[in-house]
Every structure is written in structure tokens, then in C-alpha cells.
Amino acid sequence: MEEMRKDEAIEEQDARPEQEETAAEVLEDAEVLEPAEEEADKIAALEQQAADNLDKYQRCLAEFDNFRKRTAKEKAAMYDDGVRDTVEKLLGVVDNLERAVMAQEGKTDENDAFFKGVAMTLKQFQEILHSMGVEEIKALGEKFDPNLHAAVAHEDDENYGENEIILEMLKGYQYKERVIRHSMVKVAN
Secondary structure (H helix, E strand, O other), X not given: OHHHHHHHHHHHHHHHHHHHHHHHHHHHHHHHHHHHHHXXXXXXXHHHHHHHHHHHHHHHHHHHHHHHHHHHHHHHHHHHHHXXXXXXXXXXXXXXXXXXXXXXXXXXXXXXXXXXXXXXXXXXXXXXXXXXXXXXXXXXXXXXXXXXXXXXXXXXXXXXXXXXXEEEEEOEEEEOOEEEEOEEEEEEO
């Protein structure tokens, strides 16, 4: 029996260090958890910072794309405005050439070199304007449209319909659906 007691006493002594070791391990685990929590907090903060940086990057990219599109539109608009301004200044020359040709049509010989030269110059101007996309605004016989025509005279005549253009005094022109110069017209009724 004594041997049993000695064995039990040895077992109890062996059990105590196990319990002490277990308590020490629990303390170590608790100490390990604190740095793990700090690391988790750091990781969460870094993930939040990465998400913020990604958001800023995406916003910056979208803003740059919008800037690029806006500047492309502005460039195109500046080009179109430049074409319209230039054509508007040249329209006086075209008008004078048309008047010269109309004044001499039927009065001069078909072989008159000067008349032919003026007519060819007028035709060349008209071809250049057409190739640039500049078009004449149709007026004679059309219904009056204040967006395209400027009425400078009015006549009551039952032979024509209401708001019908009966005389075009000055041709109007447009470029890409925008009016360069309104047609000056006489409107009936």
C-alpha cells in the first residue's frame, strides 16, 4: 500500500507541473492574442488605406477621362467655329462674284475670256465651300423658317401660300447644321 501511496504522490507531483504548465501556456496565449489583435488592427487600417487609395485612383482616372473627352469636344468646336468665321468673311466675295456673273449673263459673248474667268472663279469657290461641308440654305419657294431665314420684306399676294418665300435677296449658308448667315428673303402673306 505504501507503494501505491508513493505512486499516487508521484502522480500528484507530476500533475502539478502539468497544471502549472497549462496555466503558463494560457498566459502565453493571452500575451500572443494581444499582439495578434494589434496586428489585426494594423491590417484593418492598411486595408482601409488601400481601399481609399483605390477609390482616389479610380476617381482620378475617371476625371482624367472626362477631361480628355471635354478637351476633344472643345477642340472640335474651336475648329468648327474657325471654319464658320472664315467662311463668313469669304461669303462677301462669293456674293460679288455671283452678282458679276448674273449681271453679265446673256449680255456678253460666250467666248469672253474675262466673263469665263469670273464664272470659273465663282464655281471654284462654290466647290470649295461644298467640299468643306458648307451648304446653301434653300429659300425660294420654301416656307419661312425664322431659324434659317431673315424676313426683310413682306408682300400680300394671293398667288402665293401663307409664309411662302417669294424672293431671295441674299443667300444664306450653314455649316454642320449651324447657320453661318441667314437668307435675307421677302415673304408673302
